[in-house]
Amino acid sequence: MAHVAQSGAGTAPAILDEVKPAVLPRAVLVSNNRSFSWITEKICGIIEGRTPAWWWVAFCVALFVASFTVAGITYLVATGVGVWGHANPVNWAWDIVNFVFWIGIGHAGTLISAILCLLRQKWRTSINRAAEAMTIFAVVCAGIFPVFHVGRVWFAWYLFPIPTANGVWQNFRSPLEWDVFAVSTYGTVSVLFWYVGLIPDLAVLRDRFTVAGNRVKAFLYGLFAMGWRGSNRHWSNYEMAYLILAGVSTPLVLSVHTIVSFDFAVSLIPGWHTTIFPPYFVAGAIFSGFGMVLTLMLPLRSIYKLEDLITQYHIDCMCKITLATGTMVGYAYAMEFFIAWYGSNPYEGFTFINRAFGPYAWAYWIMITCNVITPQFFWFKKVRQNTTLVWVLSIFVNVGMWFERFVIIVTSLARDFLPSSWGYYSPSIVEIFTFFGTFGVFSVLFLLFIRFLPVMPMAELKAVTPQADPHANHEEFTGHGDPVVERGHA
Secondary structure, eight states, X not given: OOOOOOOSTTOOOGGGGTOOOOOOOOOOSSGGXXXXXXXXXXXXXXXXXXXXXXXXXXXXXXXXXHHHHHHHHHHHHHHOGGXXXXXXXXXXXXXXXXXXXXXXXXXXXXXXXXXXXXXXOGGGGGTXXXXXXXXXXXXXXXXHHHHHHTSSGGGGGGGSOOOOTTOOOOOTTSHHHHHHHHHHHHHHHHHHHHHHHHHHHHHHHHHHHHHHTOHHHHHHHHHHHTTOOOOHHHHHHHHHHXXXXXXXXXXXXXXXXXXXXXXXXXXXXXXXXXXXXXXXXXXXXXXXXXXXXXXXXXXXXXXXXXXXXXXXXXXXXXXXXXXXXXXXXHHHHHHHHHHHHHTTOHHHHHHHHHHHHSTTHHHHHHHHIIIIIGGGGGGSHHHHTOHHHHHHHHHHHHHHHHHHHHHHHHHHHHSOSOGGGOOOOOOOHHHHHHHHHHHHHHHHHHHHHHHHSOSSOHHHHHHTSGGGOTTSOTTOBOTTSOBOOOTTOO
């Protein structure tokens, strides 16, 4: 071993000449060293090409399914909330279950856009645009249920703090009122974040349609591009606005589903009155959100041949986050039983035993199977590399998270403090149609999005390619797409 000495100021120790640290290759974010022009042509080609036949088939099916929701809420408004299956003691049922479910679906978009952006996680670039769109569409679907649960939907605007001649004010101590502010703020910031990220890409489409001679599309895309010219000043303002919105959105990821959990946690009903709900709900929301991102992005990857942009590394990262949050949710399930036992409250103890072995045991064990056992398959690399299996497992995740909300709400209400009022809740056909119709609403909006807007941020994708590095040796690359840098000159 050479003597550790320094020959002069600024000279590295001699021992470093013999130390050869391992060079860890970085993951490929855009495979096959694709050029900037290839990325532009690939993403813009989805919009500029002819509408494929599968899109029309999917769109017509989605419109038909969405009509179930339109028919359901029309009948509800014309007849009354009694057409839903609500009855004592289960006065909350599928409406709140579906509201919490859709809000949870929207969480992955804000997480990918905001938190991963602040943490400089560059793998987010291939999936953040679609995830942000998913967030907005999920919030639209979620908003249907509490608004129409009011019954007289034309009075829903009183949920906002609007002074009235009668001096009637909202109950600001109610967590249902907190939901109004939390969800509306969440939706507004999500739309702004999504739109700001779209501006450079809308300008690219404007210029391409101008060159192609399509004046109508050039005008429409140019209108929403807000005069973007790609100058240094434009990019500087864009990056600052994007960073500010990321900072504003980050606490929303934690706060929105925390406030949604307060709908239950601030009550005195056994099974709800627990402090574990806020972190438990946030982890579950991210879990279900990433499940939906995988459900949507894997078919898109296959249909549009986006394997060079959504690589196996992206799928691995999403699977690992799903595994981590699914494990957190499983831990929360176990802690609920521990808290019920440790608290020595007979009502709490009965509630959780009833969940696992009572009349709704079938729903509880579906929840456990889908939310606890299913994500554990992602420990195995061969599972993560099988995109078909990953897609199937992601669907199980979404199913399990819906059943989680059903179990929390229905099992706690169906067996209240008075055994004489116990009952078994069954949804009405109107509830079933209204809920399944929201998948059609979501699908219609998402299909319109992938047809008319770029599904990926072109500028951000180009920024993570090797040729975007101004200091790189662009003539020689490693097998991982990274420039070769000589030791001592990095």
